[in-house]
Amino acid sequence: MAHPSQLGFQDAASPVMEEMLHFHDHALMIIFLISTLVLYIIVAMVSTSLTNLYTLDSQEVEIIWTILPAIILIMIALPSLRILYLMDEINDPHLTIKVIGHQWYWSYEYTDYDDLTFDSYMIPTQDLTPGQFRLLETDHRMVVPMESPIRVLITAEDVLHSWAVPALGVKMDAVPGRLNQTTFIVARPGIYYGQCSEICGANHSFMPIVIEAVPLQHFENWSSLMLEDA
Template structure:
């Protein structure tokens, strides 16, 4: 009965796996087209790697067994043709076949590499800064108002006369206009939550006090840098791993296809607390992201 329950759990478990699990051997479930391409390319590679590996081990076995000395050494030496030095046919075969296999591997890899570097006009920008040992995030397009006043915020269906007011849409009828001249770019630091402060259901060494919030099905540009030493911003479900280098700004693009909470970690050894730099990204609907944006705009933590 236990065996049937065990098999049924894996057969009928259709929930997405966006965090590492015990005894996990494969990839996390993809949430971006890039990660889907990486998994497809991995499966494509295994078609060639497995037969080549089996053939190489078989060839080693044949060489070790056929050419090993057994019994009388003199008798074994006379069994081989001393004038046999090379085979043109064999050399052509073992040159052409590997070259053909490498070509079959290279073509899809070039397409994947090109798509990873392709940048589509983004609707949102997220700036990531690595520190010892935490992450800082900035939303250049998302603002924050420290003090509410008639000059800083207007709720109306009609735009104000001042040109420096910006608009946040909350739907077809509701709009908020805020003074971009007095607002600041939204930014915050994200630290790992200590084990003694974790709530039930939280993941050890992976939960943070402030999560990154991003909208689904939106082209996002991610800018990554560091303030001190080398870091690396990596989220497996996104198929993203970007080095954070001091004095340099690296860029990548992101398009998340579904909502969820995604976990990652710093993937570049950066000091004694390198293992305590988790990354948590919460992907919500576009409408929920607008609500979150308005909450941040008015300094409310939502």
């Protein structure tokens, strides 16, 4: 989760988020180099004789400032297209979960199991126990097995919502009457927090998301207990 005075993104917990962090650093360095070059040219034109007629009308300069941006765009486009492909590719998911956004809570349906469904509400501040996080904890967590491809089908019952978990690189709109899908793989066990990222009404900030990634055996034990309670 995020920490006070934190700079940068949360630590990546999925392969896609790791790729997104690498691409962010890659693009940031290109932006830094462009800004440095433009600043140098501006200073040089103000303080030297680069503003003479021969420099401004130079054919070589026009060729450079036409070809160089094209090369920069290619350097940014190729890795970004690769990441977009990785985010959209869904191959043989081990588990499918349907997420339904409501005003103002989430419902989860494990479609590979019979009757494994539950609602997830935010825990009120007065009911929090020591160690729990205000506005982020829920009464029921979405439990998934780690190192397994998880497909998430996302929709909404009333208004627009957005199911987002930054550490996993997941953010997908929940649209009434439409079924969107995304996928992720949790690389390590842990608890990952997210929130609705679409302004959906008065209690928009009170519908958090909590994903608990556990080993497969623990997930099977949890699913058995949930089915027994149902």
